[in-house]
Amino acid sequence: MLEIRNLHASVNDTPILRGINLTIQPGEVHAVMGPNGSGKSTLAFVLAGRPGYEVTSGSALYQGQDLLEMMPEDRARAGLFLSFQHPVEVPGVRLDQFLRAGFNAVSKSRGLEELDPLKFDRLLRRRVKTVNVDPQMTRRSVNEGFSGGEKKRNEVLQMAVLEPALAILDEPDSGLDVDALRSVAQSINDLRTPENALLLVTHYQRILNYVVPDRVHVLVNGRIVKSGGKDLALDIEANGYDGYEEAANPTLAQPASP
Amino acid sequence: MTIANQELNTIAAQEYRYGFITDIEADVAPRGLNEDIVRWISAKKNEPEFMLEWRLKAFRHWEKLQAEQQTPTWANVHYPPINYQDIIYYSAPKAKEKLESLDEVDPELLRTYEKLGIPLEEQKRLAGVAVDAIFDSVSIATTFREELAKHGIVFCSFSEALQKHPDLIQKHLGSVVPYSDNFYAALNAAVFSDGSFCYIPKGVRCPLELTTYFRINTAETGQFERTLIIAEEGSYVSYLEGCSAPMRDENQLHAAVVELIAHKDAEIKYSTIQNWYPGDQDGKGGIYNFVTKRGKCAGSNSKISWTQVETGSAITWKYPSVILQGDNSIGEFYSVALTKAKQQADTGTKMVHIGKNTRSKIIAKGIAAAEGSNTYRGLVRIGSRADNARNFTQCDSLLIGDRCGAHTTPYVEVLNNTAHLEHEAFTSRVDEDMLFYCNQRGLSMEDAQSLIINGFCKEVFQKLPFEFAVEATRLLELNLEGTVG
Ligand SMILES: Nc1ncnc2c1ncn2[C@@H]1O[C@H](COP(=O)(O)OP(=O)(O)OP(=O)(O)O)[C@@H](O)[C@H]1O
Numbered sequence: 160m161l162e163i164r165n166l167h168a169s170v171n172d173t174p175i176l177r178g179i180n181l182t183i184q185p186g187e188v189h190a191v192m193g194p195n196g197s198g199k200s201t202l203a204f205v206l207a208g209r210p211g212y213e214v215t216s217g218s219a220l221y222q223g224q225d226l227l228e229m230m231p232e233d234r235a236r237a238g239l240f241l242s243f244q245h246p247v248e249v250p251g252v253r254l255d256q257f258l259r260a261g262f263n264a265v266s267k268s269r270g271l272e273e274l275d276p277l278k279f280d281r282l283l284r285r286r287v288k289t290v291n292v293d294p295q296m297t298r299r300s301v302n303e304g305f306s307g308g309e310k311k312r313n314e315v316l317q318m319a320v321l322e323p324a325l326a327i328l329d330e331p332d333s334g335l336d337v338d339a340l341r342s343v344a345q346s347i348n349d350l351r352t353p354e355n356a357l358l359l360v361t362h363y364q365r366i367l368n369y370v371v372p373d374r375v376h377v378l379v380n381g382r383i384v385k386s387g388g389k390d391l392a393l394d395i396e397a398n399g400y401d402g403y404e405e406a407a408n409p410t411l412a413q414p415a416s417p
Numbered sequence: 418m419t420i421a422n423q424e425l426n427t428i429a430a431q432e433y434r435y436g437f438i439t440d441i442e443a444d445v446a447p448r449g450l451n452e453d454i455v456r457w458i459s460a461k462k463n464e465p466e467f468m469l470e471w472r473l474k475a476f477r478h479w480e481k482l483q484a485e486q487q488t489p490t491w492a493n494v495h496y497p498p499i500n501y502q503d504i505i506y507y508s509a510p511k512a513k514e515k516l517e518s519l520d521e522v523d524p525e526l527l528r529t530y531e532k533l534g535i536p537l538e539e540q541k542r543l544a545g546v547a548v549d550a551i552f553d554s555v556s557i558a559t560t561f562r563e564e565l566a567k568h569g570i571v572f573c574s575f576s577e578a579l580q581k582h583p584d585l586i587q588k589h590l591g592s593v594v595p596y597s598d599n600f601y602a603a604l605n606a607a608v609f610s611d612g613s614f615c616y617i618p619k620g621v622r623c624p625l626e627l628t629t630y631f632r633i634n635t636a637e638t639g640q641f642e643r644t645l646i647i648a649e650e651g652s653y654v655s656y657l658e659g660c661s662a663p664m665r666d667e668n669q670l671h672a673a674v675v676e677l678i679a680h681k682d683a684e685i686k687y688s689t690i691q692n693w694y695p696g697d698q699d700g701k702g703g704i705y706n707f708v709t710k711r712g713k714c715a716g717s718n719s720k721i722s723w724t725q726v727e728t729g730s731a732i733t734w735k736y737p738s739v740i741l742q743g744d745n746s747i748g749e750f751y752s753v754a755l756t757k758a759k760q761q762a763d764t765g766t767k768m769v770h771i772g773k774n775t776r777s778k779i780i781a782k783g784i785a786a787a788e789g790s791n792t793y794r795g796l797v798r799i800g801s802r803a804d805n806a807r808n809f810t811q812c813d814s815l816l817i818g819d820r821c822g823a824h825t826t827p828y829v830e831v832l833n834n835t836a837h838l839e840h841e842a843f844t845s846r847v848d849e850d851m852l853f854y855c856n857q858r859g860l861s862m863e864d865a866q867s868l869i870i871n872g873f874c875k876e877v878f879q880k881l882p883f884e885f886a887v888e889a890t891r892l893l894e895l896n897l898e899g900t901v902g
């Protein structure tokens with residue numbers, strides 16, 4: 160599904176990712192954890208093709224295609240979905256229209272039927288139920304005036320509508336109350352199939368109780384410094400990243416040269 | 418500057434699609450402006466005496482303003498001085514004496530309108546659109562006459578109305594926009610060549626959308642048309658004008674005047690889709706669109722609403738206004754103004770509350786892309802007798818890229834303390850984050866932009882007659898189509 164080899168990327172000429180290796184198979188859940196500023200969101204943006212995130216070396220194959228050569232919208236149409244850590248407000252554009260436009264763009268590229276507003280509304284209502292969000296939300300402008308939690312739920316709703324093959328979820332759990340966390344986590348779990356895969360960025364072990372990862376990776380300073388099973392998340396929750404930071408950068412003790 | 422930003426800044430690269438020139442013989446006035454030209458135009462049109470006199474008064478007033486250099490300078494637009502002696506003030510396609518049906522119209526001309534997508538043929542009857550088309554200075558064809566005549570509605574060219582209904586014109590001409598109103602209104606009054614006239618009798622609801630299309634064809638020609646719409650007591654009419662012009666390197670002047678009069682319980686809905694040639698990427702050529710539009714709610718419970726989608730012209734200077742004279746009358750202004758490349762627009766409205774319980778609503782949406790400059794300028798005046806007057810104003814700006822500018826300049830004058838005014842404004846920017854978010858959901862750059870822009874303009878587009886709302890959407894998309902890559 161996804162094979163990342165020695166990926167280096169810079170933002171504004173500052174190297175952020177410094178050699179990422181990661182392979183994800185269909186049906187798998189991979190969790191990425193790591194301290195603030197370690198490059199988790201950068202990895203997500205690079206994979207989604209955000210302008211300004213420059214790949215300086217390495218490769219990423221997605222379903223056998225060179226992902227890094229594709230336009231962002233083509234990646235989305237090929238089934239790669241990014242749930243944003245900070246979802247963007249699109250004033251004046253109703254969520255249902257926005258979702259239909261995206262759904263139809265994806266369908267069209269695959270030669271599938273584009274849905275008229277009525278048909279799409281039926282589909283959307285089913286998804287709204289699955290994800291357990293307020294149906295009124297779909298009539299509001301995309302993310303405009305949404306609370307932090309509502310924005311996160313909206314990302315999951317969009318995922319449910321677009322049914323991606325690979326979903327990269329950048330902190331879908333941050334800022335959620337306990338009940339919302341359970342609900343969002345369950346929705347994410349419900350959307351799993353043997354064919355699709357998840358790359359889940361999180362700071363908390365809690366969500367992994369619901370969405371159980373096959374692998375947990377610790378990202379520090381632009382590198383994956385350790386990978387392991389789901390117990391690794393428990394270890395981090397208990398002990399923090401101290402030990403891992405040294406592993407990431409053995410020269411840290413000496414004066415750092417960036 | 419990142420890649421997406423460069424894209425945003427080259428959005429204006431879309432070419433103007435209506436820029437062809439029609440090869441047709443024209444009857445052209447000598448270049449320049451003097452009293453003889455005014456007489457020449459009036460004689461050419463075989464006008465009644467009162468019309469010539471009015472034109473001459475206007476001309477003398479204009480000469481005075483010109484001598485005193487009283488051209489309006491307060492607008493936020495910049496252009497070199499116009500040499501009014503270097504303009505041709507009248508140009509008409511040479512044609513047979515009188516046109517009785519469309520069959521007699523020069524086929525070349527009809528093809529032009531076809532290219533413009535104007536529903537001139539009767540087969541478009543189904544669409545329910547009656548069309549008057551003004552080519553350079555002269556009205557070419559008016560469709561659906563008989564249908565309208567059954568209801569006693571007059572919809573014809575201004576010239577024809579002068580011949581057939583001189584009394585109506587004499588009574589109303591200049592009653593809303595006097596020739597002395599401003600520099601361009603005076604110029605128009607002196608040299609206007611044609612325009613549309615519309616009269617809706619008492620109690621009649623006009624069954625069709627009335628439409629006029631304006632086209633400037635001849636080089637170095639100014640176009641000065643005049644529209645007069647009279648809605649008698651209890652009547653209703655919805656009227657739409659569309660405009661385009663060929664691409665030419667030199668600037669062309671367009672100074673129109675529109676007067677609307679709504680009597681007691683009458684309603685006039687006036688919509689404009691303005692797509693004059695805007696000039697090229699570097700600001701060369703394009704139409705100077707200096708227009709005076711004003712409506713008078715003369716009777717109680719009358720209503721006038723202006724809806725405009727302004728995408729063309731190098732410079733737009735335009736403030737469709739409503740004088741709310743009748744008690745309980747309503748004035749509305751819905752506007753989308755788009756500027757890109759080096760286009761400049763200074764546009765807005767005036768709502769003058771005179772009667773009691775008068776209400777006005779202003780929704781102005783300015784979109785600026787590339788190096789476009791967009792100014793909203795509005796005045797709400799509540800007179801001393803206008804008890805319980807209400808106004809709601811919302812002026813929003815959408816910026817595309819980082820080199821454009823938007824300004825809002827609302828003025829308020831309140832002489833009655835029972836007035837209730839509300840004002841809202843916000844500015845948003847179509848930024849990389851927003852576009853990337855849309856891209857990530859599968860939308861192309863262009864689809865994303867058009868979605869965002871349509872969302873922004875929604876409240877205004879909803880006010881357009883349906884088929885024109887579709888046209889307006891398409892027009893904005895065409896205008897903003899960028900080179901994505
Ligand atoms: N546009 C940018 N310009 C400059 N630096 C940037 C930019 N985007 C990210 N960075 C830097 O890249 C580093 C990694 O940021 P990133 O957002 O990937 O961290 P993260 O692991 O997602 O952190 P968090 O857990 O706080 O979300 C940070 O030092 C950040 O300041």
Ligand SMILES: [Mg+2]
Pocket residue numbers: 199200201244329
């Ligand atoms: Mg992050």
